[in-house]
Amino acid sequence: DGGITQSPKYLFRKEGQNVTLSCEQNLNHDAMYWYRQDPGQGLRLIYYSQIVNDFQKGDIAEGYSVSREKKESFPLTVTSAQKNPTAFYLCASTSGGGTRYNEQFFGPGTRLTVL
Amino acid sequence: AQSVAQPEDQVKVAEGNPLTVKCTYSVSGNPYLFWYVQYPNRGLQFLLKYITGDNLVKGSYGFEAEFNKSQTSFHLKKPSALVSDSALYFCAVRDRSGGSYIPTFGRGTSLIVHP
Numbered sequence: 001d002g003g004i005t006q007s008p009k010y011l012f013r014k015e016g017q018n019v020t021l022s023c024e025q026n027l028n029h030d031a032m033y034w035y036r037q038d039p040g041q042g043l044r045l046i047y048y049s050q051i052v053n054d055f056q057k058g059d060i061a062e063g064y065s066v067s068r069e070k071k072e073s074f075p076l077t078v079t080s081a082q083k084n085p086t087a088f089y090l091c092a093s094t095s096g097g098g099t100r101y102n103e104q105f106f107g108p109g110t111r112l113t114v115l
Numbered sequence: 116a117q118s119v120a121q122p123e124d125q126v127k128v129a130e131g132n133p134l135t136v137k138c139t140y141s142v143s144g145n146p147y148l149f150w151y152v153q154y155p156n157r158g159l160q161f162l163l164k165y166i167t168g169d170n171l172v173k174g175s176y177g178f179e180a181e182f183n184k185s186q187t188s189f190h191l192k193k194p195s196a197l198v199s200d201s202a203l204y205f206c207a208v209r210d211r212s213g214g215s216y217i218p219t220f221g222r223g224t225s226l227i228v229h230p
Contacts, residue, residue: 004158033217040124042205042222043159050216058217090158100209100216101147101166106158 003027004107006091011112013078013085021076021110023091030096032074033104036060037088046089049074078112086114117142119208121221128196128228136191136224138206148189149207149218150180159205165189176200196228 004025013019023032034046045058049068063082068074074093078085088111092104118141128134140146147166151159163174170182180191191204203225207218 006158040222043220045217048217088156092159100211101164103149103161103164104151104159104218105161106151108158109156111156 004091004093004105006089006107006110008110009108011110013112013114015114016080018077018079019112021078021089021091021112023074023076023107025072025074025091025093025105025107027093027095027105028071029093029105030071031094032068033092033094034058034064034066034074034076035090035092037090037109043090046076084114085112087112117146117208117210117219119206119219119221121204121206121224123224124222125225125227128226130198130228130230131195134193134196134200134226134228136204136206136226138189138191138221139187140189140206140208141187142208142210145211146189147209147211148180148182149209150174150178150189150191151205151207153203153205153223155202162191162204196226198228198230201226201228 007022031050033048035043044060046064047066049055065077090109091107094102120139149164150162153159163172165172165182173179203223205223206221209218
């Protein structure tokens, strides 16, 4: 059963804490992405990676960090430098790293709330 | 630069009536166009895409979309709406060559189908 899994589904963060959101895919996709979704603002790109050991900043990378040590995994860390992290976070992947006509597959999302 | 506009934040239709969710785009070259659907607290699901060829694209769950190059539009349509079609719909664009590799998403349109 192929797909993208994200964990946890819900995450609560205290002020000053770093937290890591997990994203795993078994689709053998080359490219992976992290988006942040806030009500009425659509999707905003945080980071993306087209191949292992390489990643690029998106539009709102400040306060976030990622790694891509394995093809199937692309974890996102929300650091204490991110002042307003409460949001719904979506991970996505695409086959054929440089192929522009392939659609994205999305995980079920993680809802992060700052206490 | 590439951009997508979904001019309606919300569309309401009665069950059984046809529905249209509007999308216009801007790219420097020619586009690849995508529609996704999101149910509450879930990830996005791919519905359909335009790559080339026939301007009328058929997708999942009875949805279709018409590519209109002169009007730079890619409106999503369904002949007979179901209550279960109520969800958030996103249009996305990618430039075929040049420009950004990353797709640009619209802000989303909330579709409400009432009985």
